[in-house]
Amino acid sequence: MASPRKEPASQGDVPFVDLKAQYAVLEQQIQTRINKVLAETQYVLGPEVQELEGELARFTGVRNVVGVANGTEALKIALLAAGIGPGDAVFVPAFTFLASAEVIVEIGATPVFVDVEEQTFTMDPVCLSSCIEGTVRQGVIRPAAIMPVDLFGLPANYATINALAKQHELIVLADAAQSLGGSIGGCRVGSLTDMTATSFYPSKPLGCYGDGGCIFVDDDERAAKMRIIRGHGLDSGSAVCIGLNSRLDTLQAAILLAKLEIFEAELEARAQIAGWYGDRLADIATTATHPDGYQSAWGVYSILIDNRDKVRAELTKQGIACAVYYATPLHRQPAYQQFSNGAGSLPVTEKLSHRIISLPMSGYVSEETVDHICSVIRSC
């Protein structure tokens, strides 16, 4: 079996996600898989899509996996299949990528922004509870669903969130675009709540060579509904609902099957690299802490640091790719301000947005490269 290989990146040229190094390891397996699809010509929902759905069901221990066109539509299809729509409130963090809230608005529901915890960057259950109660009290929209986001790869606090959902009869849809491969107490992301959506965008922990995504769901009836929605709402030849065209390409499924072979080894490598960063930066920056029993997929490696903009400029000058996720949280984005409770309503989110910076991460960052990156940060 091929495995991740760690070679020092040439100084001055450190990619954010080293997809070239991964391809060098998997080239043969990926080419063989692609050639099979080309020879068989079943480009849409071909056998590789079902094979991938089966492999991911085994990987996560979830009964059903539904492959779709991207992570955004995975979220949207899950919400539609659960019957969420106009008049419904969906509780979601503002410290996330646009897609999380975008789909809520697209289906006619209303996002209610919840703050995150300072230690984990994921949804704060205390704030969630007060947001649910506040929404009930106001009586304008009906609390319907919670969408925690497993930010940077760390699963949200599902024990507490699921309990709150049960108490208020809400659906939980995990936005696990960044966290496939993470786990809590040995239970993998996908199996931690009612429905889970993930993304196979190239830079995600399990990424394809274009767009892709899938939904994990135990409930057979809901999975069947999702399959109908992803294919224009067609069931046995008649349109039973207004659907979408959101199928996972066979070529993307084939690439993912090749990558899945070394996914566990890559997850181990990512955890080791995160450890190297943590050891070298603990005295000058804040690194995400993981509650006991939580395992991150390390989709993105982020630290909090006071002179963030100086660090960012210096890393960029030295040819080290870095990113700021998320400098402008959703409640401050022009298109989403209408759903905001105003400045100061999400104090932790605001605070994090000024100090966060994300560093190169993939299964292919050498210890020497981590040393180099950390010494540049220290020099600031």
Ligand SMILES: Cc1ncc(COP(=O)(O)O)c(C=O)c1O
């Ligand atoms: C938290 C989060 N949710 C949703 C998405 C959307 O995934 P996709 O780009 O596959 O549509 C992303 C992608 O970056 C993401 O990071």
